[in-house]
Amino acid sequence: MTISPCSAELPGTFGEAMPFLCKGAVITLQATLGGSVLAIAIALPVGLMAMSHRGAVRAVARVYMEFFRGTSVLVQLFWLYYAMPILTGFQLDKSFAGILALGLNLGAYGSEVVRGAVRSVSRGQREAAIALNFSPYHRMRYVILPQAFIGMIPPMNNLLIELLKATSLLSVITVADLTYQGRLLVNSGSDQLIVFALLLLIYFLFSYLITLIMRFVEGRAARMVGRDGPQGRPRRAWRSPRPRRPVPSVEIPSVEIPSAETPSVEGAR
Amino acid sequence: MIWDWDWTREILPELLTQGLLVTVQATLGGAVLAFVLGLFVALLRRSRNPFVSRPVGAVMEFIRSTPLLVQLFVVYYVLPDFGVKMTALMTGIIGLGLHYASYTSEVYRAGIDGVPKGQWEAAIALNLPRHWIWISVVLPQAVRRSLPALGNYLIAIFKESPQLSIITVVDVVGLARELGSERFRYLEPMTVAGLFFLLVAIPASIFVRRLERRLGN
Known part of the structure; x- marks a missing residue:
């Protein structure tokens, strides 16, 4: 018989905690999904705007990026949820305010990624597209x-x-996400060591899931333009790929040098 | 008038002295810990002994993949059960330092990998002892290469430090929350706190960009 990991029949603290943590995990996933859709929807146009030939367009993009990268997510979140209603008289729903703050913040970082990636495409590609009489839109799109x-x-x-x-x-603006449920469980007397360990573990699993999905997407994208996909193990896996130590494998026999002639360390620097 | 200027003038000095002091302490404390710990972690991860390098790498990957907030809770609520008693600020500094050590260790790793092979060969040809190769040849160059990225992480730590307000540290944001809850009016204190972060972070990131260009990488 298999028991679902969210079941209340699990022994001890696990049975107590997992049903609530699963509920929170769903909210966390929804917020991550919503935030990432918004962030990507912002990052693409703003990243391209940051490379526009028109100074005004570039300025708008830069102001947005600097503004949201210059303050912390927490402050933006508080501001959207608590301060903005006083200024505009318009109270956002808490999950919506949360997703909006996350999307705007990560969108600003994402714009920088888009800009960097577009700039790193070799110049010849652009020149070839111009030579083939592609319109600016087609050049960019295809x-x-x-x-x-x-x-x-x-x-x-x-x-x-x-x-x-x-x-x-x-969780700070009382959205019932994973962390919120975890804190609630601890406050109601569950073993805090186990609850926090479960929280960390679930977050770690989700991070790993994101890495796996992105690796799959990267492979597909690479094959679509006729390149090999990512090689080796996931980039954010247990150990990042590391080149061999740059020390030659041949042991150089140590030679006794009289101390007066020992090369100074200064010379080696 | 929606914006209350009188109240702004009233809370501004408090935010900029008391709150700022705690934010600066948390940032600098967390950054120093992250920079020092990160270097040791980077060296341990290069260890030839897989029983050292693998577990250290795994723990750092785990720390990097999980939220700072939950880690802060662990340090703040769980450690006292094991008899470790600290102030909230100290807890926060340790949490920030540990979390960002997992990022800075990657920066140092890249810096160490970027030291040209010839430097190693020259140091070996000069018959320098191994620890001396590290201390006087490799690390000075690696750390110099890492400086701009470390500067970026210093700014990142500064921007993440408001999370300490959730474990009751009264930094700029913690104070703003406290002041706001007194009147249940968050507009002025939160806006001032946000502007203050902008005013520090933007010049700092411009400075780091300039540093990057000067060091030529």
Whole structure:
């Protein structure tokens, strides 16, 4: 017989905690999904705007990016939820305010990623598209973006994990996410060591899930423009790939040098 | 008038002295811990002994993949059960430092990998002892390469420090929340706190960008 991990029949604290944590986990996933859709929807146009030929368009993009990267998510969240209603008389729903704050914040970081990836597409590609008489839209849509997209994915993966982590802040404005449920359980007397360990574990599993999905997307995107997908193990897996130690394997026999002639350390610097 | 200027003038000095002091302490404390710990972690992860490098890497990956807020709760609520008693600010500094050590260790790793192979070979040819190669040849170059990225993480730590207000540290944001809850009016204190973060973070990031260009990487 298999027992669902969310079942209340699990022994001890697990049975007590898991039904609530699963409920919270669903909210956390929803917030992550909502936030990432909003962030990507903002990042693409703003990232392209930041490279516009028109100074005014560029300025709008830069102001947005600097503004949201310059303050912390928590302050933005508080401001949207508690301060803005006083100024505008318009109270946002708490989950909506949360997703909005996360999306705006991560969208600003994402714009920088988009900008960097588009800039890293080699110049020849752009020149070739011009030579083939592509319109600026077609140039971007069929030549530059498909290639830039591959480069965006690894940094986007990191940003999505940052987003997942930032959703824990929604608990502060009483959105019933994973962290909120965990705190509630601890306050009502569950073993806090186990509850917090479960919280961390669930967040870690979600991060890993994001990495797996992004790796899959990266492989598909790379094959669509005729390149090999990512190689080796996931980028954010247990151990990041590391080049071999740059020390030659041949042991150099140590030679006794009279101390007076020992090369000074200064010379080696 | 929606905006209450009188009240703003009243709370501004308090926010900018008392609150700022705590924010600066948390940021600098967390950053120093993250920079020092990150270096040791980067060295441990390069260890030849897989029983050292693998577990250290796994723990750091775990810390990097889980929210700072939950980690702060663990340090704040669970550690006292094991007889470790600290002030909330101290707890926050340790939480920030540990969390960001997992990021800075990657920065140092990249910096160490970026030291040209010839430097290693020259140091070995000069018959320098191993620890001396690290201390006087590799690390000075690696740390120099890492400086701009570390500067970015200093700014990141500064921006994440408001999370400490959730574990009752009274920093700029904690104070703003306290002041706001007195009148149940968050507009002025939160806006002032947000502007204050902007005023520090934007010049700082411009400075880091300039540093990046000067160090040429």
